[in-house]
Amino acid sequence: MICPACKSPLREKGAGDMTVDVCYGGCGGIWFDAKELQRVNARAAATLHTIWNIPAGNVKLTDPRICPRCPEQLLARKWFSELKQVEIDECPKCGGVWLDAGEFTRIYEESKRAKVTSPLWTAALEVIAAFENKPSASGNAANV
16 A cells, blocks of 8 residues: 555554554554554554654645545545544545554543543553653663
């Protein structure tokens, strides 16, 4: 598949019990097939949080995006939640979701502030928080 943001090839990456498509060496974005983003568990979240620390390439966030699964379909921009903090790209045909580099971490931050979140996201937030506060060999907390 081809990255909808920078047109680089997407590579499959295991994240927990799911496989997502990541733009390594390009813009650092990630493609979730339909319903995958809602299925993110703690192990997947820890992996995805690490992926988004990869430096992003230079892409224009306002450019139209083509779905990597439905080559003739434009992705629709929408807010991840009612808080309107993170704008995502979703395919109206297949239901897949594109997150630009950094958006998974922003969703994570938004979910931490939310009064109510799904049990899967709650567990994922706990794992990521533990990972971020884990002392390194030097005794300092790991900066992720």
